[in-house]
Structure formats: C-alpha cells, structure tokens
Amino acid sequence: MGRVLPVGQLKDVDELDEIDEQVDRVGGVEPLKPTALQRVAVVDDHRAVADAMAFAVDREPGLTSVGVAYTAVSALEMLQLETPHAVLMDVRLGHDDGIALTAELTKRLPDLRVIVLTAHLDQGLLRRAAEAGACALLPKDGSWEDVLAALQTASRDGFHVHPKLLRGLVGSQPARGLPPVDLTSREAEVLGLLAEGRDAAEIARSLGIAVLTSRGHIKSVLAKLGAHSQLEAVVTASRLGMVSLRGTG
Structure with a gap:
C-alpha cells in the first residue's frame, strides 16, 4: 500500500x-x-x-x-x-x-x-x-x-x-434553539449504532431484531430529530449531546 x-x-x-x-x-x-x-x-x-x-x-x-x-x-x-x-x-x-x-x-x-x-x-x-x-x-x-x-x-x-x-x-453549528428529543430506549440504541456508521441490516443483527423493525426504528429516530437522512440525524443528535462522533481525523 x-x-x-x-x-x-x-x-x-x-x-x-x-x-x-x-x-x-x-x-x-x-x-x-x-x-x-x-x-x-x-x-x-x-x-x-x-x-x-x-x-x-x-x-x-x-x-x-x-x-x-x-x-x-x-x-x-x-x-x-x-x-x-x-x-x-x-x-x-x-x-x-x-x-x-x-x-x-x-x-x-x-x-x-x-x-x-x-x-x-x-x-x-x-x-x-x-x-x-x-x-x-x-x-x-x-x-x-x-x-x-x-x-x-x-x-x-x-x-x-x-x-x-x-x-x-x-462544531460549526451551535445547538441553541433545538428542542429536546425524547427517544425510547430502543431508539436510543439505534441512534448510537447510527453514530457508529451502522446501516439498517447491521443494526438489526446487533440488536437481534428484523431488518424491517430496524428500519422502523430508524424512521422514528429521524422523525423525532427532524432529520431527512441518517447522517443529518447523527449530526443533530451530536449537537444535542445525545451521541459522540468518534474516529480518527
């Protein structure tokens, strides 16, 4: 390499x-x-x-x-x-x-x-x-x-x-004015896995649930965060302090 x-x-x-x-x-x-x-x-x-x-x-x-x-x-x-x-x-x-x-x-x-x-x-x-x-x-x-x-x-x-x-x-977008978000424990788990870069199938395997169920939880998380994509949901959640973004930069 x-x-x-x-x-x-x-x-x-x-x-x-x-x-x-x-x-x-x-x-x-x-x-x-x-x-x-x-x-x-x-x-x-x-x-x-x-x-x-x-x-x-x-x-x-x-x-x-x-x-x-x-x-x-x-x-x-x-x-x-x-x-x-x-x-x-x-x-x-x-x-x-x-x-x-x-x-x-x-x-x-x-x-x-x-x-x-x-x-x-x-x-x-x-x-x-x-x-x-x-x-x-x-x-x-x-x-x-x-x-x-x-x-x-x-x-x-x-x-x-x-x-x-x-x-x-x-870091460039302060969280002021964002409303609080109330997620279920399962939705919080799903959000955490989204922040790790997992897709619906990987989340399903990790949580031992059906892919269709996983997609349903993702859809619910996006709706509660007012996001149009999984990445936007993770960014919004990070600004709210709900998840942390890891990885080397």
Missing part, C-alpha cells in the same frame, strides 16, 4: 516527473470481479493534483487509472469512452460544480461510485452530495490511505462521511 500522504500534497511526489501522459485503459463495462482491476477516474481542476492522484492510483495493486479530467465537460467526454468503477471527484471544478457533475454521472451510470473530496462541509453540501448519489465525502487534506479505504469499502448504496468532516460540521 502506498505511503500516507495528504491528498492535497500528492503533487510533491518526486516520481511525478516521470508521469506518462497516457493512462492505462481497461476495456469493457462488466461489473468488477474479485480478481479484476478496479478502474478509477480522477476529476479535479488542479492538474498537478489530478495527475498525482491518477499516478498514485496506478501504483496500487488492484487499481488502475482510466483517465483524468479537469472540467465537467471533459469528464463527461471521458465517460463516453471509459466506464470506471469509481471516480475521485473534487467538489469545486473552477466554474463547474463537482456535486452537480456527480449527480449527472450517477444518473448516466447507476453503478458508478463517486468519492467526493472537499475542504469544508456544511449542511447544504452534505444534503446535496447524498442526493447526488455520492458514496463518500472525504477531506481534501486527508491522507491517501483514507482515499484507498473509500475505494475499497464504499458501496454505491451507502454514504460514508469522514469523521473529521462530521466533527467540523457539528
């Missing part, structure tokens, strides 16, 4: 002088097989950073870079020629919007996993990224190890937010 480097500093790698302008391409659009290379595209308006990430991808066993785009238009053109399994997407692309591009890409390719990199997170960006179909939100100044972990574990039907971004979001 590659060295731990902040994503924003990948351009400092000495080997970048040797980057070939032609990226490896793997044909076909079939689903990823256990022994197949995972095809990764990079979209970032900073050319040095984008090229560095593609170079780093190619150094990793099991991964191959299939293209680099610096604008939304070039990204859409690239995906007419290549069908990656995952895209590393900068949230800001000059005059273009990385979240809007994410929505367009996931609409065209429903199985595509988009990992969005951002320097800051607010409630609006959190919602937009989830609604756009992103599978992960990572800090742009995070480590390359975080990116690799997301490439290996983030699922198309999930939405992972790095703890550093979540803690920043919670």
Whole structure:
C-alpha cells in the first residue's frame, strides 16, 4: 500500500516527473470481479493534483487509472469512452460544480461510485452530495490511505462521511434553539449504532431484531430529530449531546 500522504500534497511526489501522459485503459463495462482491476477516474481542476492522484492510483495493486479530467465537460467526454468503477471527484471544478457533475454521472451510470473530496462541509453540501448519489465525502487534506479505504469499502448504496468532516460540521453549528428529543430506549440504541456508521441490516443483527423493525426504528429516530437522512440525524443528535462522533481525523 502506498505511503500516507495528504491528498492535497500528492503533487510533491518526486516520481511525478516521470508521469506518462497516457493512462492505462481497461476495456469493457462488466461489473468488477474479485480478481479484476478496479478502474478509477480522477476529476479535479488542479492538474498537478489530478495527475498525482491518477499516478498514485496506478501504483496500487488492484487499481488502475482510466483517465483524468479537469472540467465537467471533459469528464463527461471521458465517460463516453471509459466506464470506471469509481471516480475521485473534487467538489469545486473552477466554474463547474463537482456535486452537480456527480449527480449527472450517477444518473448516466447507476453503478458508478463517486468519492467526493472537499475542504469544508456544511449542511447544504452534505444534503446535496447524498442526493447526488455520492458514496463518500472525504477531506481534501486527508491522507491517501483514507482515499484507498473509500475505494475499497464504499458501496454505491451507502454514504460514508469522514469523521473529521462530521466533527467540523457539528462544531460549526451551535445547538441553541433545538428542542429536546425524547427517544425510547430502543431508539436510543439505534441512534448510537447510527453514530457508529451502522446501516439498517447491521443494526438489526446487533440488536437481534428484523431488518424491517430496524428500519422502523430508524424512521422514528429521524422523525423525532427532524432529520431527512441518517447522517443529518447523527449530526443533530451530536449537537444535542445525545451521541459522540468518534474516529480518527
């Protein structure tokens, strides 16, 4: 596995002088097989950073870079020629919007996993990224190890937010004016597991209940917290002091 480097500093790698302008391409659009290379595209308006990430991808066993785009238009053109399994997407692309591009890409390719990199997170960006179909939100100044972990574990039907971004979001929004929330003991257990990043199936297994029952408790927790998503529920609960956000940042 590659060295731990902040994503924003990948351009400092000495080997970048040797980057070939032609990226490896793997044909076909079939689903990823256990022994197949995972095809990764990079979209970032900073050319040095984008090229560095593609170079780093190619150094990793099991991964191959299939293209680099610096604008939304070039990204859409690239995906007419290549069908990656995952895209590393900068949230800001000059005059273009990385979240809007994410929505367009996931609409065209429903199985595509988009990992969005951002320097800051607010409630609006959190919602937009989830609604756009992103599978992960990572800090742009995070480590390359975080990116690799997301490439290996983030699922198309999930939405992972790095703890550093979540803690920043919670810290930037004071809890003044929020009404008290009265949860049942079971709902409190479910909320605690949501804060650990568990999904409905994992919560069901942990509590020994049916998945349908687990989903019912989650729905009730969201309603009581006035949240539209599980992540929003966790953020709101953290601001109220009902749960703590753990994890390394």
